[in-house]
Amino acid sequence: MRTSGTKRVLFAGVAIASLLAACGSDDTSGGGSGACTTKGDAIKLAANPWTGSAVNAAVAKRVIECNLGTPVEIVEIDENATWVGMDDGSIDAVLEIWPSGHAADKATYIEEKKSVVDLGLLGPSAKIGWYVPKFVVDEHPELATFEGFKDPELAKLFATAESGDLGQFTMGDPSYVTYDEQIIANLELPLKYVVAGSEAALLTSIDKAFADKTPILLQFWQPHWKQSKVELVEVKLPEVTQACTDSAASADGGYACDYPVDELYKAASAGLETKNAAAFALLSKLQLTTDQQNEVAAMVDGEGKTADEAAAAWADANKDVWSAWLG
Amino acid sequence: MSAVSVESLPELESAEVVAQRRRKRSIALGAFVVLATLALVMSHEVPSWLDLNIQTKAQQAYKWTIIHRQSAPIFTHFFQPLTDFLQWLYDMGMHVLEFLRWPGVVAMAGAIGWRTGGVRAGIGAAAAMLGVGMVADWNLAMITLDIMLVSVLIALVLGIPLGIWTARSDRAERVIRVLLDTAQVMPIFVYFSPVQVFFGIKVPPAIIVTVIYALPPAVRLTNHGLRNVPVVLNEVGESFGANARQQLFKVQLPVARRAILLGLNQVIMMAFGVVVLASLLGTGDLGQVVLNGLQKQKVGDAAAAGLGIVLLAISLDRMSTGERSHKFSRLGAAMPAVPRRVANGVAVVAVVLAVVVGQALNATAFPAWLTVDVASPIDSFVTWVQDTFRHQTQATSDFLVTYIIEPIENLLQWLPWFVVVVAVSFIGFVSKGWRLATGVGLCLFLIAALGTIPGGDGRVLLWDLAMATLSQVLVAIVLSVVIALPLGMISGRSDRFERFLRPFLDIAQVLPAFVYLIPVVFLFGVGRSAGVVACVIYAVPPCIRLTSLGMREVPHAPREAATSFGATGQQEMRMVQLPLARKSILLGINQTLMMVLATVIIAALVGAGGLGLVAYEATAKPNIKLGQGVAGGLAIVLLAIMLDRVTQAWGTSKQGGNQ
Amino acid sequence: MISVRDLWKVYGPRAERIVGSPEADLPRGQLEAQHGNVVAMRDVSLDVAPGEVFVVMGLSGSGKSTLIRCITRLIEPTAGKVFIEGDDVTAANDDQLLQIRRHKVSMVFQHFGLLPHRTLLDNVAFGLELRGVDKKDRRERADRTLALVGLPGMGEYKPHQLSGGQQQRVGLARALATDPDIMLFDEPFSALDPLIRREMQDEIVRLRRELGKTMMFITHDLQEALRLGDRIAIMRDGRFVQVGTPAEVVLQPADEYVANFVRDVPRSHIVPVDAVMAPPSDGPFSGEVSADTKVRDVVALVAHNELPVRVVRDGATVGTIDRVGVLSVIAGEDR
The missing domain is CATH 3.40.190.100 (Glycine betaine-binding periplasmic protein; domain 2)
Structure with missing residues (x-):
């Protein structure tokens, strides 16, 4: 009896507090310096647990958000779970797949079920x-x-x-x-x-x-x-x-x-093309050389920048590279 | 005989009964010897006709679900709505947490702790919650907290009714016990990929994984609590005409409240045990920070996030003890009793105030000036430990592998498989009887029937991998017990030592194993002994706890009697307390065993190989190796059930049954 | 044999400061609320003579179990002194204390305190084992002691195979096996059925007659106290309210509390004839009884004979008692 009574009172308190706070709250969307304004359905890019994968995703995020105005959400996730995510559309694309480790996934999802599509080579080889x-x-x-x-x-x-x-x-x-x-x-x-x-x-x-x-x-x-x-x-x-x-x-x-x-390649959920054709086209064209990827990665591993900061710095300095991915 | 008593003396067992029992025993022994010889003559290796093809079937089932997960009715009408519901629960939780902001969450933790567990629990809960923000990323911690809360809620909603059911039906209890054992020991890696196929990625499958792992204590302790309601209280209920429902809700559940609360507490602890693994699913929470730290070899970063997880667990623990201490407390005695309503009111006002202040200051982020850098000191400490001890530890490790683990493994693999089956069955028979003998024999038989996997130059029998794992498990158990028993004995006799040990045990139990993988590898090198060490770290705390508890539960009377006859403290312990705590200690060892087997998978991550590695590969390459992983996981479960039932028989054997 | 002087036991923080202070007389609840202390035993002094059976009687919570545990410091007293055969127990160091426990005193417990993992023989031999007696000797002595308490040849049983009464016989045997001068009994029979309890009391009477031990006996049962005790101490709220022979306690209760206790005690069972006899007179007499005979045991003599009975002590006639004298004691019971 005591516990339930306590809970009821606490719950009432929360309710009161929420009423009070509703008057004063305003929505300030946070963002780092130089973040671009975006709207619409977010594109979800997988970042697998290694630096290369994280910087690819961060660069793509930067370019998509600032040029297409579409928000991008980075999902840090295990590489095998990435395939399941692309299969049901909860992940839209992944930008670095090592073919030697995922032959069976490619056979199942890209060739047999066709729920995932090959977006072509990323550029660097491994x-x-x-x-x-x-x-x-x-x-x-x-x-x-x-x-x-x-x-x-x-x-x-x-x-x-x-x-x-x-x-x-x-x-x-x-x-x-x-x-x-x-x-x-x-x-x-x-x-x-x-x-x-x-x-x-x-x-x-x-x-x-x-x-x-x-x-x-x-x-x-x-x-x-x-x-x-x-x-x-x-x-x-x-x-x-x-x-x-x-x-x-x-x-x-x-x-x-x-x-x-290993020629690293990109893949996307089959639904991405209808969901956001522009993003699909951009991701298909996206390519980095080994040196370019290393440059961004060095900022993360060497200088201790976050992937987002490194991507922003690189994108500001390499407009010619990514402008080729547009249009 | 000088006194003639009105009582009759019990009769000694007649010689005939004894002889009969002896005869039975020798017949059994004879049968086993004959079987064993037969086994020796028979094939040395597990025959291929025994293979039940479980691997192929599991692999095919997985493939089918991948292809049909968007179309089959079971998905569209059951799993998808369930997934959406889980996501909705999580979103609701996130709304509340975001709305409360950090001051509100801290105040809420304190308020709940205070009102359910007293002043100390309240302060502890609030301080721990504040500590989370100080050592780790607050926003990521809230994701973890939300997942934990939803998972614990679901575990209770499922677990308590299941517990009630098992308390009322012995049959249900037997069946569910096997399922719970499986849930507890089956490596998460095995059902990791299937769970993704059924529930997608990110939060919903993470909740499912957590619930599966954390459910057992909710069921077990509800069952235990209900079954231990004193008969007289049930009679009271019945004599006043309570129907079954009234009996349950007005007598049994309230009386079993303590056990159920303990269950809640254990559910929380277990749930926190899978945070890091669950983050592989893309939850993006504190667990992810641990994984990233591991990947970049930043032990300090991983440990700081791990500490955040520990503090979160401690905060929830203090909120869920639900029991005020009624000891001599000067604080409690000096304070005037506050009426409950007033206190509740104060708690609510405090939370509301915290929320209002938080909103007014727009405290969306945890203030930077409150954060503490724990990563660097941890890094330097770990480096110091590694540099100071690694030569000694490596030497120990080499010794362990060369002279202990390797010979045992070789022996177990050299023995013809059927001899092992027969020998273990015989141990089962001696421990309890035919039923146990059949049960454990069947477990081993099933392991033999799991087939082969690719490896080495060709194919490796799962049986051989099981024997490799068994050898490591045995060594880990012995080591754990050797370390834990003395510590448990001391803490069972000294309140001071127990208080001193408690925070270490708490941390060792909740700190994600991933945090210490790197130091363990650095100190012991990759291989089987590193695996054994990982198991020992995880298994020692519960063994210490249960030994201490067992010592403390020994009735006072015999101990006092011994003292009155002039036993020294040491004699009293050796001659009275330890023998009387034997059963509890054996049950503690039994729990140790389950912990060791549950850690086999972590051991595989530092080079222990064996079944753990097979199970891990189910996650690593689900499209080709899920079937193997399922078989490996099953083998671990079967080993666990076998070892569990045998040691449990030792723990529950009749007092005085063995001379 | 046992001397206790001004013994106190106070629980809680800074207990010494309560001893003898005005706070010690505060009501129980108030003291606990204000200082966190509980006084379990206050200012107890007593002397037990060699061969005497000294019974401490009180209700639960009166402090009697605390008292008996303080004798061998199973509980450390807060203040006061305990002497056993002249040695100061309270000043003994650990080693001396062990020697006292091993050689001079043994104890029988309310819940038996048998070691369930040992056979009866090894239970009985426990004290000897601690004393360092070799295995053969101690088992022989244990075997004899088991026979002495009525459990001959049962040495190989485990305690759980016995009834409660039998278990306490083992407890008794364990205490006897070390052949101590002093035996302490902490409510040893309170968990037993009435018939068994009676039997065990007889056992104590018999052992005392045969072995002549000094005994201190705790009980909450007045009948038991009156049957066994040479002297009885009535304990309440941690202090002695009356110490005296059974007859004194029954006939001259110190206060209302004790009087209430003894109201229903049949006096004829307690009162010896010399307490109610008439002055000596010339015969004829129907018989003779000794002066310490209880009144009820004269009933049979006077029931069928008008003549008085002669009361003798040490061979000399000290008085007479007749039917009227006996009846008046019995009738006086229902006042």
Whole structure:
């Protein structure tokens, strides 16, 4: 009885307060300096958890809001959930998809269900590969190529409690594409494949290796903000052959080459074109070079700006680049 | 015999009964030995005909829902309206929170805390809420708060009736218990992708995920409270002619109030446990800040947001204790009793005032001068810890992997699968009887029937992964117990130590595991021992709590008797308190076990591999690996149920059943 | 054997300051509201002689359980002194206190306080085990003690297999096994059925006769106090209101409170003949009784015989009692 009585009184209080406040409240839409005025249905752009994805979205937001007058909402979200969001239209577009990790999503949503459409290439390409710290190659130059790892003694430099007598090969997030187990087996390298489980664990392993100057061999990729913080060297793997491409497609376990280059692409919800044709057209044309993307990313990772601030600064200085996306 | 009593002496068990029991036992042992030998002769590996094809079926079902989620009636007529309703609830909550503004929210927390839990709870709730704004982004915190409030509300609306139902039907209890165990242990990653397909992205699926995870204590504690209503009170109700409804609402629920409130409290704590994972769905709240910090390796940023989550949880905790302390309190004694109406009025006026002031000052943002930079000190502390201890911790980690985890894992994987089934069944039989033996045997059998997944040079049996996980889980449990028991014992005997420990336990329990992943990897290196450490951090607090509680619940009489005969404090503990707390401590260990299994998934994120990794891949690549993830998750659940039922049998075995 | 001097127990903050102060006499509720203190026992002094059974009787909350716990400092008294065989218990250090508990005093508890995880034998041997007696010896002695309390050969049972009365026999055996000079009883029989309680009281009477222990016995049952006690202390609100022999308490209650208590007690059960006898006279007599015989036990002698009965003490005749004398005691009961 007491509790319900209390609640009733409190509720009444809230009601009174809301009446009082209704008189004095006015709607001031907040916004940073230089924000453009917008109206209408917001375009929802996904920002996946890495800097490149965030700056693409921020640049697009800036250009759309200031030139089309359409508000843009950035949705920070996991990359797999992005596909479901585009499928039902709760996300309108994503501007950086790494094709190697999303072949199955592309097959389901773009090709089979047709609820998501391909918006073409973003511009930058990415490359997954095997990396070791530079200090390792300085000491053992033969480890700059995979051949060096055939020597059990050299491979053993990478041994840990987890890998026992073999050298440890460290893989990060298992959701990223990997042929490493096959490469190790097919090239007969004395290595053990160990999954660190997450990108954070992988990055921390790198830091630890550099702190103690212990060798580490890992799957890593370019572009990544960490590449500018530590000196990593890519280990040369056999050139990509047709046999490897075929093997990857058929998943027969025979892959024994380097990773192919990933051409990053954009995708949108199938409903975007009818929802906002202008935005759809702009996003289709949107392209950045690797250098341009790096420039914005450096402002975020290096100078500690927010993605929005960095995008605004870049857009102000590069009108010629984005004006090509309009009209 | 000098005295002839009017009472008859109990008879000792006849030799015949004893012999009969012994005979039964040796027959069972014989049967197991025969089965085990048979198993050895039989195939070493799980045969492929055992595969139930659960993986393929789950994968096909997922594909079907993706293709039909906009057209099938179940979606258009059920899931879509439900999703809209959840979004509406969230929007309503956001309107209220935005309207209250930060002064109003702080005042509201204080007012609710004060009126339901007393002055201390009120101050605590308001201070914690203020602290949220000081260490973390206020607006993002309000998104988290809103999601939590809606989820807790739904968990109660569903959980209390389910609890009432299970209290009234033993059958319902048995079935629902398995479902609740599943909800508690099934890794969220497994149903993460399906939930998106059913409820879209952002807030609604986040609410669903939170409700699934936080529901069990609401059901369990309602059930527990109702089942523990003293018989005499039920008789009182009946003797005065209460019908079933009156009995429930006028006698049972009020008497069970404490348990139900405890349930509410636990629901809140559990709900906060999934904030970070839920933010993967795009909620854009404090959990997202933790994830971003993790991605950029900014431990301090992640920890500051994590601390915000902890403070939010503490604030809600203080608001929901619902019990005023009636101890000797000089503050309470000195203050004149305020009539309830007046106090309620004061509370309301305070909240209204705070809202009016907030509106007048247009306090949309939390004032910058009130914020505190906690990220930098945390960063330097973490760096210091890493630099100071990492060589010792790495050495410990290597030892753990090489000499403990690896040998156990090898042994479990080397043993023919059927031998493991038979051996565990036998443990079940000795612990309780045939029923338990069959149950745990069935659990392992089902794990064997989950098939293989791609890995290594070809395909890996889920059975082998389950054995890998089991070995880590066993090590983690032993370590947790070794650490927690002494601390629990001390805090069970010393109020001061318990008070000292409490904030640490609170934080360890609510702080998102993601916050300490980076230091754990730095200290222990990626691998199985880092996984074990992650599990231990999470499992130790409840084990300490329950050990302490068990020690404190030991009846006073035998302890006093021991003291009166000249037992020293240490003797009293060893000879009386500990043996009598045995059951409670075993139940504590049982809970520890469930916590460890619930953390297997986090362990996978630092390199523990095993089933946790399989379950994680369900989220990572749902279009190809959901089926595998479901199988991996099921295997974790089956392991949990098996270990739970066996240890529970130890905890509830008859006093004096074992000599 | 036991001496208690000006013993106080006050709960709450800064309890020492309440002892002996005017605040101590405030009504209970007021003291608690104003200072947060509760006085459980105030200014209690007593002496128990060797071999004596000293009963403390009072209702619940009167402070009697606090008193008995203060004797061996299971509860620390706030002020005052306790001596056991001349040693100051209140000044003893931890080690001395353990020695007193292990060797001189043992206690029987209201809720038995048996250790449910131990067999009866190991329960009874508990005190000896603490004392460091080796296993064989202590189990032998425990076995004998169990027989002494009427549970021979039951050593391997667990407490939960026994009834309440039997469990308390074990509690009694545990207290006896250490062969202490002093035994403390904290309402040991209050949880038992009347018939069993009676049986246990007889057991105490018998043990006392056979073993001659000094006993301090707490009870809320007046009948029990009168049956067992050489002297009885009536306790109320933490202090003694009267200390005396059963006859004194019944015949000369100190105040209205005690008088109310003893109103319904059958006097003939309590009053010895020498308290109501006539002066000695010449015979003939129908028989003779000793001076400490209770009046009701003379009824059978005078019922069928007009002649008075001779009362003797130490072989000498000290008085006579006849039918009228007996009847007047019995009739006086219903005043």
